[in-house]
Each structure stands twice: as C-alpha cells, then as structure tokens.
Amino acid sequence: MSAIARLLFLAALSIPCCIVHSSNMRRIVGGAMVPENEQVPYQVSLQFQTKRGIRHYCGGSIIAPNRILTAAHCCKDMNVTLITVLAGVRNLDDRHGFRSKALKCAAHPDYQMLVTSDIAVLSIDPPLKYNSLTIAPISVIGKEFVPGNVSVTITGWGRMFPIPLNFIQSLTIPNTMRRINYHTITNKKCYEMGKTRVTDTEICAHGLFKGVCSGDSGGPLVMKSSKGLHQVGIVSYGWIICGLSIAPDVYTRVSTFSDWIQEQLKK
Template identity: 65%
Template sequence: MYALARLLFITALSMARSNTSEPSSEENKRIVGGSDVPENEHIPYQVSMQYKTDEGLRHFCGGSIITPNRILTAAHCCDGLNTTRMSVLAGVRNLDDRHGVRSKVLSCTIHPDYKILVTSDIAVLSIDPPLKYSKFRIAPISVEGKEFVGDNVPVTLTGWGRRLPISIPLLDILNYPNSLQRMSYHTISNKQCRESGMEKVTDTEICARGIFRGSCSGDSGGPLVTRTSKGVHQVGIVSYGLSICGLSITPDVYTRVSTFSDWIQSEITK
C-alpha cells in the first residue's frame, strides 16, 4: 500500500494526471470536453497502465505502444512505484472488455534527467509477454523524428482520465470512465504557455489548450498525437497541468517526444 500512497501523494503535490480511483462501470464518461471513442473503433496504440492493489487492478495512467515489448509513458507514472504490481492492458476501448491483452511490466526505465514538474517526464516500460499486433486492436504509434511542433497544430488526446474539472468525492463513481475518451484541441507556443501560468515550461515540453477541455487525472502518460502525411504521429506525453482541469486559460503540459527521439530509440534497441 506504500506505493499507492506515494502515488496519491505525488498526485496531490504535483497536480499530475495520475488516476488512483477505481474505474466505474458507468457509461458516457469523458476526458474534460471529450467524448467516447465509438464502439466500432479502436485506438490501437493506446494502453491502460494498471496497478494491483488490495481492491484489485486499478487504471492509473496511460501509455502508448512503440514496439511489441516497449510502452512509452510518463516518468511520474512509475517513479517510486513497485513495477512488479504493474501491468498494461492493450487492445481495448472499454476497460471491462474481456478481449483485452494483458502483459506484465518487467521494468520501467526513467529518463536520467527527469525532475518532477521540471523536465524529462518520460519513461519506457519493458513488458512480457510481447504484444501481438492485429489489424485494428493492437498496433504501434510512430514516435520517430525530431521535427519541432510549433503552435496552432491540431492534436488529439485519448485516455481514461477524469471527465470533470475537479474531483467531487460524492460523484467519483460517475467521474471516472470505463470507455476510452477522445478530445481534440491545438498546441500553443511555449511563450504563450509561460504567459498563461506555466512559467517553467522549457523546449523539452509542448503545451496545448482549448475551451473547457483538456487532460485530467488518469490521463498521465497517455499519447498526444497529430496527423501527418505519413499517418498518425505521437508528439506528446501527458505530464502535468493545474489541479482544475480543462480551464481555457490554463494549458496542459506534455513531454515533447521529438526532444527525446534518440533516447527512445536507444531504449527500443536494448
């Protein structure tokens, strides 16, 4: 229980997007300002990171498939936690889907420069058994390339995070989704991000903002993607934001994937 208590502490301290509440079975839940991914559609690169507690397995972070045995996520999603109690669930839209594929987390490699709320909030999970790709349910996301993403780029976030801007204990049973959520908005420049309250944002991070929409608790580690001429490409990893999610004046901060391209490739080839 120490690891889970630490996860709760980090969440409260850093206002990072870590979900330690057990998912509910209620329908029609959403990322703040988002909506359910349709039943006949899958986000094949999305995984749910889950933690074994006394009450069972709990979703607490997101991640993305980059190879059959490697998952990209945020460093704060495993910093100080017991990896032997972690697993990833792939190939699902709904967390109750019995057709999902579960793999154990063997290790979590955190970037050596990681400092909470400062820089390098990125990690690579090693999992077993390796995932078997399928046409629709399980597939990797492209993360290669060092192109700098500027402002006003359309981006899309997916995850199982909280749908209300703040946590209301009496409504938590209605607040955490089982169905995967999707929401789109636009990046802003790092200068705009700093002027909007995120004063410590560096070029290793990317910001996005929309009107009453954004990432929230439980979306941490999840993929921010954009569509290019070559297909869907991951540009960010959910890192942190203010405690009240989805306010148009407060941007979400993501780890900038392109900055860490060489490090990611080195972890893939180990």
C-alpha cells in the same frame, strides 16, 4: 513510503497538477467518447495492483511489441512488479484485451518532476500481438519541432470532471475511452498563460473548457501527418482543477527524446 502511499500524497498536493499519478486517479474533461466502431490501437492502460484489485492509473502508448512509452512519473520509484498493461480495449471492462506484466521502468536520467524529461519506457512480457484493428504501434521517430496552432488529439480514461466528485463517481469516471481534439500553442504563449516552468523539452496544448485530467498521465498526444498518425507528446502535468480555459496542458515533447527512445528499443 510505499508506492501507493506516495501516489496518494502527490495527488493531494494543490500545486502540481491534475495529472499527478495516483491509484485513485481517473478519467478527459470536455472530451467525447470514442465511438464504438472506432479503435485507438496504440493506446494502453497502465494498471496497478492494490488491495481492492487492479486499477487504471495512467496511460501509455505502444512503440514496440514489448515496449510502452509513458511518463516517468507513472512508474519511477514504483514497485514495477505490481504494474500491468492492458492493450486492445476501448472499455476497461472488456475481457478481450491483452494483458502484459511490466518488467522494468526506464525513466529518463534527467527527469525532474514538473521540470523536465517526464518520459519513460516500460518493458513488458509477454510481448503484445499486433493485429490490424485493436493493437498496433504509434510512430515516435523524428525530430521535427511541432509549433503552435497544430491540430492534435489526446485519448485516455482520465476523469471527466474538473474536480473529484466521489459521490457520483459513476458519472465522472466512466470506463470507456474518451478523446479531445484541440491545438498546440507556442511555449511562449504557454509561459504567458501561467506555465512558467515550461521548457523546450515540453509542448503545450490548450482548448476552451477541455483538457486532460487525473488518470490521463502518460497518454499519447498525436497529430496527423502525410505519413499517418505520429505521437508528439506525453501527458505530463496541468492544474489541479482540470480543463480550465486559462490553463494549458503540458506534455513531454517526444521529438526531443527521439534518440533516447531509440536507445531503449535496442536494449
């Protein structure tokens, strides 16, 4: 089965989530557009070459000039040569962004879809050129366990409506980056709210009628600390109908994989 066919098949499943990777995935439910005068310099768009052109399908974050942190399900078993990374943009139509080609996808060896270790590091070329405004890395160093009730922010180009509405795509899949501010919840509460597969390698967040959706996979969940912004999660999975008040979003817990990430940066 081709990579695209596999993605479309997974997207059609009713159980796993609204975050399943697909070339037809799009854009954050209940969020707000990132203002024109603001930048999210660590956020990138993972794009896949199809017969209809290059399409956004997942998010990612910059952790080194030639390394992108994302979800394993965004690149494992795919034809990496068809993946590119677009950095330095707020709008996907912006021609002033910096585009690099993916060379390799290093997915965590323990990765199991919807179970654990949904994390990968993409090697890219040419390396990104940092600047003080639009392209910069996010901190991922540290093993501090993030508890519940911590204010966090997620950004991306995920679908804005809980279910696909192909007849009004222009209203549900805008190209401008959006964001959500909400809070983490404890893994115990996440389990009680229906995420019975959640493990200590994951972190959950929840908000009223807001959440990540198709196209947000692999994107960075960040929090503010005394040292600045720090990435604490990677979008992994949720419900097939996004943004339900009863359904938390599940993220890969970055602190659990701190050592592994550092190993990938040295390769």
